[in-house]
Amino acid sequence: MSDLQLEIKNLIIDALGLEDMSADDIGAEQTLFGEGLGLDSVDALELGLAIQKRFGIKIDAEAKDTRKHFANVASLAAFVSAQKAA
Amino acid sequence: MNFQIEGLRAWAPGLESEDDWRAWCNAPVVVPDDQQQPDVSFLPAMQRRRLSRLARMLFHVAWPLAEGQGPLPLVFASRHGETPRTLAILSELAKDEPLSPTQFSLSVHNAIIGLWSILREDTSEMTAMAATGDGLEQAMLEASGLLAEGAPAVLLVIAEELPPDLYTPYIDDVPFSYALALLLKPGKTWTLSLAPAESGLPAAWPHPLNLLRALYGGQPTLIHYWKDRQWIWSRNEA
Numbered sequence: 001m002s003d004l005q006l007e008i009k010n011l012i013i014d015a016l017g018l019e020d021m022s023a024d025d026i027g028a029e030q031t032l033f034g035e036g037l038g039l040d041s042v043d044a045l046e047l048g049l050a051i052q053k054r055f056g057i058k059i060d061a062e063a064k065d066t067r068k069h070f071a072n073v074a075s076l077a078a079f080v081s082a083q084k085a086a
Numbered sequence: 087m088n089f090q091i092e093g094l095r096a097w098a099p100g101l102e103s104e105d106d107w108r109a110w111c112n113a114p115v116v117v118p119d120d121q122q123q124p125d126v127s128f129l130p131a132m133q134r135r136r137l138s139r140l141a142r143m144l145f146h147v148a149w150p151l152a153e154g155q156g157p158l159p160l161v162f163a164s165r166h167g168e169t170p171r172t173l174a175i176l177s178e179l180a181k182d183e184p185l186s187p188t189q190f191s192l193s194v195h196n197a198i199i200g201l202w203s204i205l206r207e208d209t210s211e212m213t214a215m216a217a218t219g220d221g222l223e224q225a226m227l228e229a230s231g232l233l234a235e236g237a238p239a240v241l242l243v244i245a246e247e248l249p250p251d252l253y254t255p256y257i258d259d260v261p262f263s264y265a266l267a268l269l270l271k272p273g274k275t276w277t278l279s280l281a282p283a284e285s286g287l288p289a290a291w292p293h294p295l296n297l298l299r300a301l302y303g304g305q306p307t308l309i310h311y312w313k314d315r316q317w318i319w320s321r322n323e324a
Contacts, residue, residue, distance in 0.1 A: 017188075019134065019135065042136075042191060053183075
């Protein structure tokens with residue numbers, strides 16, 4: 001697990017108030033929304049905001065790839081790395 | 087209006103059990119509020135994550151009373167509601183920061199009863215009201231209306247949270263965080279009536295806490311004055 005993945009897992013736990021959970025409880029490839037972790041649309045907005053604040057990047061909610069980037073922790077980490085490099 | 091108080095539960099920091107409350111009622115004092123959270127571990131973590139402290143207070147006192155009752159209308163009263171959430175949002179706005187969607191969506195006065203309805207899967211009529219000193223009695227009026235319409239039982243919850251420090255100079259009616267839930271049923275063991283009042287001393291404690299003292303103390307009547315109103319609670323012989 002990369003440092004960035006760990007940071008994103010902890011961000012998910014803090015931003016969404018997932019008490020009783022630790023980073024180990026979230027798999028890098030585990031689906032975040034609907035199935036898997038079971039997050040919903042309000043969580044999606046909250047997580048998008050938390051990622052923008054933490055990493056200083058912009059997320060276009062309308063872009064069709066956004067849904068793919070938010071699929072799981074691994075895809076989010078790849079997206080954040082790419083955005084920070086851009 | 088006539089009714090029966092079928093069940094009651096209260097919570098305040100350090101006051102959890104009936105014995106705690108009986109002791110408090112005998113010798114009432116301002117209890118220290120160290121932001122203790124009431125237990126809501128009967129809910130899965132994923133369902134607890136959006137519950138504020140005030141919401142946890144409501145769930146903690148109301149949930150056990152609602153068990154086994156079937157669909158149950160709810161009247162929720164709070165003068166100050168989710169003031170801490172509102173302050174958090176205003177603070178973000180003042181800093182030109184984007185607002186938290188969760189805080190925003192849960193800051194309205196009826197958000198808690200919305201969560202209650204979702205988590206209990208109960209679509210009964212539910213009302214959130216804000217009133218000042220006699221909020222308890224105003225909520226009783228609402229609950230009596232529901233009973234009169236034929237509801238077999240009504241849940242009434244009144245809760246206040248100690249305000250954030252910034253508001254302390256302006257809010258003087260919340261000595262400490264507290265929540266009271268009453269399970270009301272049609273009946274005649276209690277009567278609550280309203281009469282005009284020229285004057286009268288305001289109650290020593292918020293009305294819900296005063297009512298608890300009357301209930302646990304076996305007091306036959308209780309009179310609450312607020313503005314030009316006089317609310318008379320009387321216990322009828324069985």
